[in-house]
Amino acid sequence: MAVFGRKKDDPVVEPVPWEGTGGVGGFVVGDVLRPAAFRRKALTGERAVREPTMRDGVRYFAPAAVVTRLGEADDSTPSYELHAAVEPGGASLCVLTPASRGTAYRVTDADGTELGHVHRTSAAKRALQHGWWLRQPGHPEIVARYHWARGSAKDIAARGREKAVRGAGALVSGVVDSVAGLGAEGGDQRSTHVWKPVTWRTGDEEEDLVLTSGHLDGVRVYHPHAPWLDRRLAFALAVLREA
16 A cells, blocks of 8 residues: 655554454544654555554554545545455445435445445434434444433433533633733634544443544544444444545
8 A cells, every 4th residue: 555755764554454353443534644743754645444553652553444435526425435455456345325315325345235324413413413323223323412412301401501501601711811811922822622532322321332432643533332333334434424
């Protein structure tokens, strides 16, 4: 696989099996082989599902499944195909085909057998749950609800009132801080945004945990947790979310 920015003394990072460690290892989606750091340029390659690995104390993201975009370049709802990175020619792992005018993607294996669907959350529900969710045959819907949106309608209403009060306090505090900072030379303009993890579940109990995403070296990383989750379906959600 092509690598851009590699020097002679940089280690060769070979592709890894897409199944991960027992099917539950973490993975990322992108072209970053090695993130940039102080006095070290980033290494990039093909867009792929990648798994974190260490080489001489440095983190790399080894390719596991190459992501190929199908269809025309200006297609707003393209299809995707994933190929195993360790095999010459790359055996097909799965195909993501748009359905329902792009509001869902059907995920099938190389033989056309359906693995499940990845759905885009409707506008009416985006205040309650994150943008993409999964449906795997034989299992409940796999949804990432916001923390305050879990539980009964009464629980949600109570959390909503608490959040509104906290939000008002934060707004007043922010205004005061902004005014106080006007006199400071230069002003600190750095972002205070904190990346929050996302959790996909089949319910509200701890054993209902299926998939999580967080950040590692500035790259969004996904961790499957349920042993029954088809790893290719998790890949599909990540590919669409990172597209």
